[in-house]
Amino acid sequence: MVSIKYLPILGMLAILPLIPLTAQEVVLDETVSEEVFSRRFGPNGQHFVYRYFSWYIPVSRLSEQVVKPFASSEVDFGVLYKYRLNNYLSTGGDFRAEFVSYRMKNMNTLQPYQLLPEWEKERVTQINITLAWFGRVNFGKRGNHLGKYLDAGVFGGYSLFNSHIFLGEDKATDTKVNTQRNYLPYLHRWAWGFHAGFGSNYLKISARYRMSDYLIMGKVNGGDLPKLMIGLEIGIPEM
């Protein structure tokens, strides 16, 4: 039984569907703005910002490989700002988060971890934040789009998180063993290097060379992780 105090509200709700909806509707409302003709913002405007993601793989000489090149990779998500100097030259910077994973080629080459006599897989991972500066040269006269260009510049970054992961099987007990060491004392947190790339609009082939070492020599076995990365950057057109 419904309380009488709710009857007025229920009555109104019951009537609502019967009230015809006859309101006028503004279906087009355009204000003519001079902003549409402005060159302040845009791919070839004074300022331009866009997001991107990229994928890199390490490259090193066969004789010096310490990681498996195609099982190792770096995935980045970043934001890029470009400032136009003229139709041919621009400069800018980008800020990105890097998710790096190196699959070691030979086990225990970095630092032995003797929980098991033998490991199946060994991986070093990092989450870095990086700032980069670039100078850009564009080719040819173009309209309001990024066009074809060559970039070069420097970057610097910091490793927020890193880990060393070992995967193996304890044959004695027939169990899988997975160990992870975080905040590695044998890995440099700060990094810097150079980068260069060739792009066409939102697609860029890019290379990075890290000048600083990854690993603190003397605290690890074997050589450093690969310094040269080559990859593809894909911009997202709307910001």
Added chain:
Amino acid sequence: MKKLAKIKRVLAGLFTGMLLLMMLPVSAQHYWVYFTDKNGVEFNPESWFDAATIRKMELRGISPMAEMNYPVREDYVEAVAGYADSVGYASRWFNAVAVTASPEAMQKIAALSFVAGWEASAATEPGIYAETESENSGTGYTETDHNLVDAQTGILGLPSWQACGMDGTGIRIAVFDGGFPSWKEHPAFEHLRQGERILHTWDFTRNKENVDRGVSHGTSVLSCIAGISGNRPLGLATGASFLLAITEVRSEPFVEEQNWLAAAEWAHKHGADIINSSLGYTNNRYFTDQMDGKTPFVTRAANMAAAQGMLVVNAAGNEGTGDWKIIGAPADGDSVLSVGGIDPSTYRHIDFSSFGPTFDQRMKPNVVAFGTAMAAAKNGYKSVSGTSFASPLMAGFAACAWQTDTAMSNMELFRRIEESGHLYPYFDYAHGYGIPGPATFLPSECFQPEVAFVWSEDDEDDYGDDIPIHPFGLDMDEIVADTVAAEPVMLSVEDAEEMDFMMDSLRYADSLAAVAAMQFDEEKPIEIGELYPSDQQQYDERRAVINIGIDDEGYAEISVECQGGDVRFPTDKYLYLHLKNSRGVLSRYLVVEIPEEKCSFSISEMVPLPLLDKYETLCIHFRGVTECEVRLDDEE
């Protein structure tokens, strides 16, 4: 030390690379080189133009001996070729030649005594305007497809054009696109093939005659001018003749600029009256502030084509929802009839259609047509969307209009097409002057407005077994005797009940579905149709009263009252409003949908209007009536 050496090596490598990179922009580029004169060049128009073309030019007061038609001096071209990497098209209209050369070579070319000037050009991406395409319908149509076919031509007055025998016969239309695959086999063009009305074809990207290749966009565009599916025309100009040109190529984008101009000069040579170009160039090449009707090279080429007497019909573009937003090139040309798109389900601006104005604040688009249409695909038919397809629908309309008076000049036709728009003299930057119609081109005896006949449930009580069928939306007293039957047609209740569903659909219909003839009596068939927005020009009565008051502070009070019956046209439910300055440039424009039953209202209740500045004008358009009021100074 080793690290420092490595840094130095890397920096040296980068620096060298950057130096090399900076040299790249100064390698070979593309230019147009303009010459000073055509002295000593001989030209025989009878060997250049065909006889029909010369007759047409003389009829329209255009001299075939104009210097623009003379060829470029070969010795000038050879001299330039001696310095350039390569030489492309030599344009008669611009007295210029396209070259590829290094900046150093260009300095030498520029110093030649017969070079009047030069300009750099640039690569551009192909600009074919097509928004979306549906799955191929094959050869089978749905009822919705049929309705769209009938509406895309009906809205532009096909029944009236046909009644007067106007189908573009005698008009030559050049179509520029990226390919026309299957035009030689597709049933939609059987009538063109049988009548041998594909007069000339040329693939400017390969310098060959065959255009039966490339993207099917051109096939679809051609069908929207002159295709026939079964017995249903897809476009209005099924009787016209055609020149087909492939001008778009993805691998060499710079060449497209040359190709458009070369195709226009080729079309002129072969007597084209109309050019349809469902193409456009935007941010890959230009900035929005260059859409001024004179900066883009292709716009200057289009204006030149118009100066030669051709009507250039171009798609407005599909940038309405993007950052670019406005029309592209060559739609910005002041002599180019730019065609925007409307939605077939609402009869107003379709969201992707580019807006105006141009950078120099001229109204664009000029007119609108359906932005979604049924068209021929490479195989079969499909629904296509884009102003690419509004443009050819309008090109077909223009052909029919020009057929009524071939002595008209292209710009007179341009002006009359605008004046036939259902909003004229009202305009905005989404619809231009609206949907053109045939009324101002056809003599009255040819014009056949069709009205819908409906049955009122109330009549059953009054008339018993016999129900009068009377015109929909018209008071009986206002029926014009020579257009529709003054007396209602009597119909038995039994027959009426069988048609009850159809009648209800007609009573509340606001779309342009084609309906079949219904035969109450085999000897007296009754055709049932609907009225199109452009048909309203046939009716002299004012169907609305609009009162505008602007107080001294700039507040506007607007009241509207309907007259003359119920909603008759699909656009009757829209109230259009704009604000413009003393130079006629709009600052704001709106479209408001008014419920059918609400026919007396005050606009200030529903739309918060900004204060008008002094000398700013407020215009309202509703049901064919336009009223404007300007805010004047207190002392005036």
